[in-house]
Amino acid sequence: ENFQEIQRDTHVTQADHLLPSVFAFSFSNPKSVLAKHVLERWDRTASRDSAGALIFTIFLVELNRILAGATLKSTLPVYLALSTPLYSAVDGALEKGSAPRLLAAAGFASGGLGAACEEALARSFDVATEACGKNPARWQLGKLHTYLFAYSGAKSHAARWLLNRGPYPAPGTSTTVNVSMMNPANARPRGGSVITGAGPIRRLLERRQAEYRTVAAPSMRFTASLADPDRTFIMAPMGQSGRPGNRHYDDMIQKWIECEVVPLPLSRRGAESVARERFTLHADSASAR
Numbered sequence: 001e002n003f004q005e006i007q008r009d010t011h012v013t014q015a016d017h018l019l020p021s022v023f024a025f026s027f028s029n030p031k032s033v034l035a036k037h038v039l040e041r042w043d044r045t046a047s048r049d050s051a052g053a054l055i056f057t058i059f060l061v062e063l064n065r066i067l068a069g070a071t072l073k074s075t076l077p078v079y080l081a082l083s084t085p086l087y088s089a090v091d092g093a094l095e096k097g098s099a100p101r102l103l104a105a106a107g108f109a110s111g112g113l114g115a116a117c118e119e120a121l122a123r124s125f126d127v128a129t130e131a132c133g134k135n136p137a138r139w140q141l142g143k144l145h146t147y148l149f150a151y152s153g154a155k156s157h158a159a160r161w162l163l164n165r166g167p168y169p170a171p172g173t174s175t176t177v178n179v180s181m182m183n184p185a186n187a188r189p190r191g192g193s194v195i196t197g198a199g200p201i202r203r204l205l206e207r208r209q210a211e212y213r214t215v216a217a218p219s220m221r222f223t224a225s226l227a228d229p230d231r232t233f234i235m236a237p238m239g240q241s242g243r244p245g246n247r248h249y250d251d252m253i254q255k256w257i258e259c260e261v262v263p264l265p266l267s268r269r270g271a272e273s274v275a276r277e278r279f280t281l282h283a284d285s286a287s288a289r
Contacts (some may be wrong), residue, residue, distance in 0.1 A: 010178050242271065
């Protein structure tokens with residue numbers, strides 16, 4: 001039970017380290033003030049319905065763009081792809097309280113790190129509004145940060161309908177134990193459905209969702225009791241069957257998202273107690289010989 005609880009952990013320790021520096025700055029931009037207020041009320045848990053987790057996730061991306069954009073220029077996408085799982089310019093700047101060379105290159109030499117944070121928070125407000133609307137009470141991480149189970153060979157609409165599943169709201173961040181890593185360098189939807197005739201607002205939202213979509217997550221959760229072989233539990237997406245059309249093709253997705261587990265008893269009696277179907281192999285006389 002302890003290990004299962006650890007696997008569910010979405011506490012953002014990174015926020016514990018970085019947000020005190022952000023809160024020390026005073027802002028005048030109404031968007032930045034509101035975004036800061038949302039972060040101040042946040043419990044530092046990246047649940048799917050968390051407004052604070054949404055703003056923090058966007059803020060890291062936007063501040064990285066501000067700090068590194070002018071210096072890296074065309075190679076910025078490569079840096080953004082590496083910024084979420086690794087120690088980034090944002091971590092270094094907020095922990096040290098400054099990043100003079102990067103700030104000067106970005107045009108924030110006079111206002112310093114506080115001005116850069118204010119701009120990043122204002123941008124975060126705009127992105128959150130694009131994804132969730134103008135009411136902060138309706139801002140949720142899972143409306144922008146999602147799981148999409150997409151088969152790379154599904155090119156046609158029919159193939160995507162048959163093989164792909166999602167998107168589903170995703171908890172966690174790139175640094176939580178229940179990891180949900182994204183790639184902000186993704187500028188276009190990948191593996192999702194193609195919406196013909198989509199207006200500019202819809203296309204912008206699709207782009208944002210692609211940027212914040214999960215690209216790496218726990219492939220399997222497994223816990224076992226060494227005292228009892230029948231107290232073994234497993235959870236893996238998408239389902240027990242890899243055959244499209246089978247009712248077990250996607251029967252584990254929701255449980256996997258909720259971090260629930262499925263018993264996997266290892267003794268014969270335990271296996272028979274939970275079995276729903278039986279598949280029997282018979283050898284005929286010819287094959288037996």
